[in-house]
Amino acid sequence: MRLSQTFTKTRKDAPADETSKNAQLLIRAGYIDKELAGVYSYLPMGLKVLENIKNIVRDEMNALNSQELIMTNLQSPDLWKSTGRWDEKSVDVWFKTKLQDGTELGLAWSHEEPILNMMQQFITSYRDLPTSVYQFQTKLRNELRAKSGIMRGREFVMKDMYSLHASQKDMDQYYERVIEAYKKIYSRLGIGNDTFVTFASGGSFTKFSHEFQTICDAGEDTLYVSDDKTIAVNKEVLDDATQELGVDKSKLNAVITAEVGNIFKFGTEKSEKMNIKYTDSDGVRKPIYLASYGVGITRVMGVIAEKYSDDKGLVWPENIAPYKVYLARLGESNEVIKASDETYKSLQKAGVTVLFDDRDVRPGDKFADADLLGIPFRLIISEKTIRNGKYELKIRTDETPVMIELDKLIKRLANQA
RNA sequence: CAGGGUGUAGCUUAGUUGGUAAAGCGCCGGGCUGGGGGUCCGGAGACCGGAGGUUCAAGUCCUCUCACCCUGACCA
Numbered sequence: 173m174r175l176s177q178t179f180t181k182t183r184k185d186a187p188a189d190e191t192s193k194n195a196q197l198l199i200r201a202g203y204i205d206k207e208l209a210g211v212y213s214y215l216p217m218g219l220k221v222l223e224n225i226k227n228i229v230r231d232e233m234n235a236l237n238s239q240e241l242i243m244t245n246l247q248s249p250d251l252w253k254s255t256g257r258w259d260e261k262s263v264d265v266w267f268k269t270k271l272q273d274g275t276e277l278g279l280a281w282s283h284e285e286p287i288l289n290m291m292q293q294f295i296t297s298y299r300d301l302p303t304s305v306y307q308f309q310t311k312l313r314n315e316l317r318a319k320s321g322i323m324r325g326r327e328f329v330m331k332d333m334y335s336l337h338a339s340q341k342d343m344d345q346y347y348e349r350v351i352e353a354y355k356k357i358y359s360r361l362g363i364g365n366d367t368f369v370t371f372a373s374g375g376s377f378t379k380f381s382h383e384f385q386t387i388c389d390a391g392e393d394t395l396y397v398s399d400d401k402t403i404a405v406n407k408e409v410l411d412d413a414t415q416e417l418g419v420d421k422s423k424l425n426a427v428i429t430a431e432v433g434n435i436f437k438f439g440t441e442k443s444e445k446m447n448i449k450y451t452d453s454d455g456v457r458k459p460i461y462l463a464s465y466g467v468g469i470t471r472v473m474g475v476i477a478e479k480y481s482d483d484k485g486l487v488w489p490e491n492i493a494p495y496k497v498y499l500a501r502l503g504e505s506n507e508v509i510k511a512s513d514e515t516y517k518s519l520q521k522a523g524v525t526v527l528f529d530d531r532d533v534r535p536g537d538k539f540a541d542a543d544l545l546g547i548p549f550r551l552i553i554s555e556k557t558i559r560n561g562k563y564e565l566k567i568r569t570d571e572t573p574v575m576i577e578l579d580k581l582i583k584r585l586a587n588q589a
Numbered sequence: 590c591a592g593g594g595u596g597u598a599g600c601u602u603a604g605u606u607g608g609u610a611a612a613g614c615g616c617c618g619g620g621c622u623g624g625g626g627g628u629c630c631g632g633a634g635a636c637c638g639g640a641g642g643u644u645c646a647a648g649u650c651c652u653c654u655c656a657c658c659c660u661g662a663c664c665a
Contacts, residue, residue, distance in 0.1 A: 184614060184626070185601045189657050209657065257665095264663075282665070316590065316663060324664085373665090381665080392664085436665070464665085502624060536625040543625090554624070564624095 195321025210318020306333035362489030368404035384433030391430030486546025
């Protein structure tokens with residue numbers, strides 16, 4: 173993409189009404205725009221980041237043989253009434269609306285009931301199990317208070333997966349595979365080392381659920397972690413969980429974290445309430461075992477923005493950066509224009525995503541934008557680099573650049589997909 | 590939802606005891622520049638969140654209201 177053709181602009185000042193680091197940086201860089209409190213639009217480059225995160229998650233879900241679909245945002249109250257979750261005393265984040273004829277509708281804050289109801293049409297026999305489906309969906313939640321930029325909004329993107337099984341054992345085994353897949357996801361997203369699988373409250377269906385919590389100052393949770401990082405317990409279940417695990421809680425250290433994923437087993441509780449059943453090999457109708465698995469996609473983006481940034485701006489991990497290279501042309505001579513145009517084409521041809529700063533602005537503006545946007549590699553083409561016959565490459569996190577030949581450069585950048 | 594705070598140009602802000610709005614950034618035109626948001630000249634851009642009230646006169650005082658932020662509560 174040529175920067176001269178993008179409509180977004182960077183800015184020096186963050187809006188006064190944004191105090192969270194993630195929103196300040198993302199708005200300054202032109203990745204997102206605030207529409208309402210807790211409601212953000214994703215602009216072209218922000219969307220690229222979001223899609224990159226989704227693609228990593230999608231990849232791992234597909235590897236679990238889960239099938240992607242997409243459910244609706246308008247929901248019928250009937251299903252939710254069957255599980256007692258239409259009542260605002262039970263679920264206090266509902267947005268509710270009406271059709272013109274007065275029929276009540278709910279706006280999707282979750283999709284458990286609708287997705288399971290839909291699945292019942294197809295899953296009727298033990299031969300149909302196990303199966304697993306997932307989606308990336310916009311959830312609408314009437315939170316009393318939105319906060320922390322895109323980390324806790326009233327409208328956000330979530331990946332939710334649901335697995336259906338004929339037995340507890342099968343569900344347990346799949347659940348373990350999902351934990352491993354989640355670990356891979358967070359590792360590929362660049363936050364693996366700071367993300368813990370934790371024991372958390374299981375709500376009414378199971379004693380504990382597992383949360384994936386990432387160390388982040390802007391987070392809302394407190395985790396107690398063992399020195400070797402193998403045990404992590406959410407504060408809300410500290411006493412119960414340490415007792416269950418036989419761990420001395422005084423040996424655990426508190427850290428502030430943000431919840432980036434939550435998985436839990438419903439077992440047969442929910443399918444019994446919703447009457448979701450299959451016919452087993454013995455001809456008996458039995459409730460389906462269910463488990464569900466979420467990843468807060470937009471929240472992950474916020475957490476990464478919080479964690480990977482410095483005083484100059486964002487520092488995207490390579491896997492999710494909107495572009496891999498920021499190609500800055502310094503100078504407006506025909507020679508420099510020609511050389512940079514050619515490099516732009518060569519990189520694209522090699523499959524390297526490039527944001528080409530072809531604007532006629534001062535070098536300082538380009539350096540500042542390259543840093544603020546957080547593109548992993550900055551490549552400079554100028555009279556100087558042309559004279560040297562080499563290109564100047566700087567990694568976002570490095571202080572000093574290196575000089576490199578084009579073929580080596582392309583090899584280096586193209587190999588890092 | 591409770592408590593606290595803030596609304597003035599696209600953004601960040603200033604605005605005195607009430608007298609019809611000022612600057613920086615950004616934007617437009619031009620000059621000098623050209624490796625870390627440079628500089629100079631000229632210009633456009635705001636019915637001061639909204640409604641009502643007090644007053645000869647309201648950005649400023651009063652009432653109501655809306656929005657946004659923070660702390661807490663809440664958070665399958």
